[in-house]
Amino acid sequence: MVDYDVIVAGGGLTGTIAAQSIAHYSNQNLKILSIDRNSEIFPGRKSLSGWTCGDACSKEAVDFMTERIKVQWTRPEIEHDVKGVMAFSPDKETTIPFDGEGYMLNRQKLPEIQNQRAKKMGVEFDFEINLTGLIYDEQQVVGVQGIDNKTKQPYKKTAKIVVDATGVTSMLRNTLKNSTKVEKRIDRRDLESTGRYIMYFEPQTKDLTEFDPDYCIIHLDQDIAPGGYGWVFPKGEKKVNIGLGVEKTLLEKRNNRLGKKDNVQSLMEEYLHRNPVIKNAKLSQDPEDINNNSGIFQVSVRRQNDCMISGG
Template sequence: MEKMKYDVVVVGGRVGGSTASLFASKKGLDVLIIEKNQEIGVPVQCAEATSSSTFKTLEMKPSSKYVCNEIKGADVYAPDGSHGHLEGGYAEGFILERKLFDKHLAIESAKAGTDILVKTTVKDLIRKKEGVRGVVAKHMDHTLEIEAELVIAADGIESQVAQMAGLNTRQTPHSLCSCAQYEMVGVSCDPHYLQFYFGQKIAPGGYVWVFPKGDGVANVGVGVRSDTTSAYSFLRKFTSQMNATPVELNIGGVPVHGPVDKTYTDGLMVVGDAAGQVEPFTGGGIHVTVLCARIAGEVAAEAIEKGKTSENFLKRYETRWKKEVGGDLKQSLKYRRIMDRLTDEEMNILAKFLKKQDLESISKMSMLGFVRDYPQFLKLLKEIL
């Protein structure tokens, strides 16, 4: 058995893992990324949209190397086909080519000093009385014993590494949104605006998205929570009405129940999908993951510098990310639960109301008038207010 030693081992080389390793390496730590796939960035498991805050957190400028398109807003469609238009603000951002973006982050991390092992899987954790102290991994035909002061688990939904350490990262069918997405050629849409479609018949418990990548290419996907019909079936039904050709299919799950209960333990932190650091309402997670992963990398540097890697010290990781995005994630979960309870008819009514409003400054008077006309919304609006 080959033995290795690092300050930090990061399990998972996608956005969360590469961001954590990047900032840990910038702080002078000796870091290793372990990635189970033979190429970082594939297969794609994302609709590929993100906000400008992602690049501010990364301290990078958006590059045409991996940015397909700039987004100025969005059109949101109710079940009856009526739609509202959002301009700028939250709906503004970029469409990425994740195959290139994820690899770019890994390359930047490597330039900062991170070592990377692809096609490598974790088989067990190294445990000592102080807690987690590394991993046992399989690289090709070789078994590696990799000692480390800290492990960062960025290994996706239901993180096996976190579970090995005793943390509960398990998801349920209700807490996951099942997703299927085509990359399609020949899609007719405004290249700078996202499209969202809601309705129980096309996407129960979720929505359909059309994210333009430019030159008639777009990601067309469906996220659902359904016990009877697969996301892929809903995707095929929706795209059957389009005169466009699929060139790629990706299927996966997104955690939409909020963060897991605990994202740290002795010698280990959890980031990204593994930690449930995803907006429950939209299912978007790149900007959240990047922020939390940067904090994990910085806390790792503090912990190792001070020789304190117990959960009492690593708790500051969770304290910091909750301070930054915890409130937003709770609010997003509240909105998702409200949407879960709306019928298609109620969605249509709400859409017509919102279409007439300035979403930045909806007045209490307009809400009171709306509730007077539609008293069934009173309880829902109380939750929002």
């Protein structure tokens, strides 16, 4: 006997989508448990500094989820509409438009609302559980284990299937024992160190290459964001998600070339202050941003894993 049919480990973007989709396609007949290390009031938080993300997603992805996997993202978790993405070369002589509408999400609100929907579909939740590994029966994964942060006691739950949705730094995938096909670690060079602010500001001038309420802007520039890019994504006429990502070895090369000692934080500051439109910027104090207005986190910028399945 197992405790659950399915355990979804991690309740971020992926976990909330997986739990709801499985509940839908099983006609709510499966016993599903969602486990996350956050407390119930901060579901899906990546780290103590929040739900660090650029917050942008394509309408195509949202439509796909609505139609094909029966998971809906609506308002208020969708905060602002955009018409597309514009990428600019360093001298801005070259523009690469990525057509297609999209949305700016409120990442703090999103898991809260998604979990409410999952609960209505019968999904159960365990919060404040720090998962440390998988449980095996010979070659089969049969559950998860960790520590219950509320009681400081060991935690174990079994299931027919475990979905690892604990994100880029997964402790579960990293230690997976029953597969030679699943890539367990992401190469350091495929991980960008990224950070961003969510801010209100007073527009100083009109320059659609630096801020556009209707388009997500990407700046490609090896001095500003070595090995990555800077972004200025609108969340309203006077609200922005502004940030950048860098690749560590290329940042070192760039620093040596320019005789500087920058890190992600100092590059973010510089990128914000050089923007001619965004002036008198203040971190958003909106209740749904207040725990999420400034943060740094890793992001994988590589292809998808070829194999994402092993026994159990």
